[in-house]
Amino acid sequence: MPDSPIKIALLGTGIYSESDYLPSLLKETQDHSDVKTVWSLDASAAERFAVQFQAAGRAQPQIAVGDAGIEEIINDAEIDAVVIVLPFAHQPPLIKRFWAAGKHVLSEKPIERDVKAGLALVKEFDENWKSKNLVWRVAEDYDHEPIHRRAAELLADPAMGPVLFWDLQNQNYCPDGDKWQSTTWRNVPDYQGGFCLDGGVHSIAMLRVILPDPPAAVVSSASLHRKHTPPHDTILALVLPASSATKEPSGSTTKLDINRLQAAKLPEPGKSTPAGTITFTWALPDIEPRPPKELQVLNITCLNGKLTLINDSGTRILEVSPANGSRVKAVKETSAKKGVEVELAYFARAVQATKAGRAVDPAEDYGTPINTVWDVAVIQAMLQSNGNKVDIQQLIDQYK
Structure with missing residues (x-):
């Protein structure tokens, strides 16, 4: 029996999210995930994204806005994972909040502003959250x-x-x-x-x-x-x-x-x-x-x-x-x-495997955080x- 699609929240409706993530998520190849919620600081931008899912024949996602919207996503038990497409310097506090809520995370590159901060984030995940079977990958499309x-x-x-x-x-x-x-x-x-x-x-x-x-x-x-x-x-x-x-x-x-x-x-x-x-x-x-x-x-x-x-x-x-x-x-x-399209599919399949108690396919285990620390280095x-x-x-x- 095939795995059910994971439910994700997309955070960010900026230039890169609109040019690369939105088209990739609308492709038929993204059958391993469903976007349940679109979050933005701008309600109109989130609405603009959401209606495009409906136009493509998919269920229209819910809208979440601002700090209250983050709390809604954290408290939504149906959401398995978050895809964070925000300026990288703004991501770490959100990443940590979602780990604490038991959400799998795909966060944009660079992993952090410098090597010291990147290693600290990797260490926190390895020591506190990896053992809880959470998947964290850095969305480096290259x-x-x-x-x-x-x-x-x-x-x-x-x-x-x-x-x-x-x-x-x-x-x-x-x-x-x-x-x-x-x-x-x-x-x-x-x-x-x-x-x-x-x-x-x-x-x-x-x-x-x-x-x-x-x-x-x-x-x-x-x-x-x-x-x-x-x-x-x-x-x-x-x-x-x-x-x-x-x-x-x-x-x-x-x-x-x-x-x-x-x-x-x-x-x-x-x-x-x-x-x-x-x-x-x-x-x-x-x-x-x-x-x-x-x-x-x-x-x-x-x-x-x-x-x-x-x-x-x-x-x-x-x-x-x-x-x-x-x-x-x-x-x-x-x-x-095709980098964004592939990274989204690999991430979704990794979450599916983890939820089912299976090992993640090593042939799809890209975007490992420690490798992206090396990129920053x-x-x-x-x-x-x-x-x-x-x-x-x-x-x-x-x-x-």
Whole structure:
């Protein structure tokens, strides 16, 4: 007998909730959950969301507003879980209240404003609520994006050979008054990094999923180039893997006699380290044609081919270009973005399994909170480096 759909409350009716969560919840694939309640500070916004469920042939959710609405959700025994899509700095107090009420929680990324706060939240859950069979996941859609998982599979093909180096570009034009910048929590942020944190953790999660040797240390510079995007709008970083990732160079020495005869005079040869570079900026000038919103380009150069992943607003493009004479197969795949849709489905199925006393499917166990603390740690390291090497694990360990 199939599990009954879980009952959820959706908290938040802002830009991102309307552009990504609402369409995903209305899809027929979301048959593992029913939205019982929509909460907002604005009753008209909640009503606008609710009527769209009815228009899509679904039961129209109830409306909950303000502090009283939070209490209604807490006291509603029919609601199994809450999906919180609010500015991340406002989420932790609500998350804790819902844990105390026995509700499962899917909360938006970043997990917290910094590593210290993120670890504290994870510790509180692990010590007080995990044993009560509550499910808590962080809604990092780049962790769930199927084409990112596909990129990791292609990169793991032995025919590609080792990663030599990589480059991640996330460059944005953000005018004063842009819809993503004009909200108070972004316009006057009380957290490190501004857009570099809130937007940057997406890209770091993508690297975590795709790279065989994820970042271990950074040397970087953080800047504020435009006063309307404080406290930082640009990061330039050299990203280093763990020392164990450094290997001997591939191939054989040259077959040219003249160079072989001179080999004894050569300086000590280098090693092969799969380092990368990152450019994050929300300070581009207004030049036509403007780059698409959310444009990210990741190039990973391997011994026998190159993998390119382009995230262009709603479209994902994945390409593998083989080296001449290699066994690598050319690939070009295009997909609509599906991360939010997938994370909602995986969360709902995890709650269903937990309610039924079953183990959660490990193949769907993404969005684990401790992984998203690591995402924040990479951004924090890049913000704090100021040209000095910062070890990411040491940064995390100092707050444990």
